Amino acid sequence: MSYYKEIYNYTFKYKGLAWATILFNFLFVVFNLLSLVLFVPVLQLIFRTEEPLSIVGAPKWQGGLSGIVDFVKDSYNYEMYILVKTDPKGALLFVCVSVFLAFLFKNIFRYGAVWTQSKLRMSVVRDVRGALFEKSLKLPLSYHSNEKKGDLMARMNSDVNEIEVAVVSLLELIFREPLAILINLITLIYMSPQLTLISLLLLPVSAFVISRIGKSLKRTAHKTQEQLGFLYASMDEHLGGVRVIKAFDAIGFISRAFQQKNDQHQKLATRVFRKRDLSPLVNETLGATVLLALVYFGGRLILNGEEIGLTGEVFLTYIIVFSQFLRPIQSVSNNMANMTKAQASQDRINSLLHAQETITEKPNSILLQAFNTDIAFHQVGFSYQEQPVLQDINWRIKKGSLVAIVGESGSGKSTLMDLLQRFYDVSGGAIEIDGIDLRELSLTSLRGLIGVVSQESILFNMTAAQNIAFGDENPDLERIMAAAKVANAHEFISELDNGYQTILGERGNKLSGGQKQRIAIARAVYKNPAILILDEATSALDTASETLVQQALENLMQKRTSFVIAHRLSTVKNADEIIVLSKGNIVERGNHETLISQESYYKKLCALQGLS
Secondary structure, three states: OHHHHHHHHHHOOOHHHHHHHHHHHHHHHHHHHHHHHOHHHHHHHHHOOOOOOOOOOOOOOOOOOHHHHHHHHHHHHHHHHHHHHHOHHHHHHHHHHHHHHHHHHHHHHHHHHHHHHHHHHHHHHHHHHHHHHHHHHHOOHHHHHHOOHHHHHHHHHHHHHHHHHHHHHHHHHHHHHHHHHHHHHHHHHHHOHHHHHHHHHHOHHHHHHHHHHHHHHHHHHHHHHHHHHHHHHHHHHHHHOHHHHHHOOOHHHHHHHHHHHHHHHHHHHHHHHHHHHHHHHHHHHHHHHHHHHHHHHHHHHHHOOOOOOOOHHHHHHHHHHHHHHHHHHHHHHHHHHHHHHHHHHHHHHHHHHOOOOOOOOOOOOEOOOOOOOEEEEEEEEEEEOOEEEEEEEEEEEEOOOEEEEEEOOOOOHHHHHHHHOOOOOOOEEEEEEOOEEHHHEOHHHHHHOEEEEEOOOOOOOOEHHHHHOOOOOOOOHHHHHHHHHHOOOHHHHHOOOOHHHOEOOHHHOOOOHHHHHHHHHHHHHHHOOOEEEEEOOOOOOOHHHHHHHHHHHHHHHOOOEEEEEOOOHHHHOOOOEEEEEEOOEEEEEEOHHHHHOOOOHHHHHHHHOOOO
8 A cells, every 4th residue: 555655655746736637537528428328318208109298397306315306307308308309309419419418528527637637647646756866976886886877768758657657546546447337337237236236246257367366567667677777778888888898799699698688678568558458458348248238128027027127228328337347447457557567567666665764964964164174084994884994093184295106006096085075984983174083063064075087077058158167056167267377278178169068968978088078177167166076087098188277286286185096106196194094994094115125015006007
């Protein structure tokens, strides 16, 4: 039931739209029944073989709720009797116009339900997708390391689309179809209790068969959505690496691997559609069997002249109403199948929405307005999935210092800076800024103090100006241009087709590596952070680009506390302090001259790179 409650909460967040849809559906059900029942006078006029019995006076309401139906029916029959007596052709015209108006209003109200329902369903889709996207951004980096991006995209697209279907199905399943079944059932019982009882004894067989199909459908639907996530992940990975695929002439190899995943999804999706579409077909077949049984037994009784309380024309109307009674039952079956299929998607959505946010702020977190004195690492340890990465890090950095972190790949250099930005929390010890534990600070104020230029320049499919002023709701163009000049980027940006308003393409693919890096540096300059992290900022560049970028970095580091992670040790020779990491431990520290004068780990690294 919790699943249905979740869909209900999604839907009735928009109470006005939900209740308007319910009202329109109710009116649709009423006028749909009227459009059928009003045919009775037409049939009586056509099949009448003798004069109708005279009616003595206009009917009177005898009181009580049960008398309302009889009063309305008798009043209508009385007026129709008078009209038939005086003007049979006029009566026929009146009935035809009445039926036409009933059909007209039925379709008007049906469209009204569709009109309100369309906005409701898309509002729910927008909300769920927005919540998933925001949650994805809030989750720690460890979550993104374990999950495939394609699977997250599948949850935000195909799984959310299943919730859209569930919203519509819920409104029909709870508020429209039961009402339609009830109104039709009351009409059928009123017309012939005996025939209705026979029909109801045969219908439960359908419910049992459909419940068995539904359980199987949920299992298959869950597997299908998981496989679709793998498919999206494969597409994202291979399209992102198309340059390498072409270079290694691996198009056929990759296509075959993708086709294998595609085939698996196709088989699972086919099974889902077959099972989902089987329910209404089974229901319709069983319903048609019941309908034909009623036609046969009721027809035989009438032909034999036996008393069943129905004239031939009313019996025909009974059969028409019963056929409409089957329609909402079949719709219930179809909607149940849709809800079952969507439940697998809701489970996948909830697994993301309810994922634990390990990096959170305390209720009364401190807003740090400025960085004043120092940063301190006190016996910091960190483990990732129970694997130690950093151990017993003790380090103090004074404001305005230029410090470097060096060591082999996997020694924990980038992890140390991730801890400083609270992308992860320490497993032991503490990191402090101005004597305040990072876990006591608000994330906004902490990350507002820090700017990052990484090895991979991550740009967005925005203008050059928007990339530089990234995150600023009200960017200042003069400040943007000033930042670009500091980063040695103003000249090449000005030469772009639309200057600072040029769209840079996905991941900035319209620019060279050096140009992208200088845009990234300009972004850091625009932010004007007190603390700067340079993570292999020049390692992927050619010599010419590196020179320009290095100049830009030197401009950027002025009067800032800077952390430089580097493999190229030539870039850290001027650091105030160098710490050397090995297997998560600080094994050496000092400036370049001090470390090179010792028979040290650092000296060996320098020798490997040809530095004395």
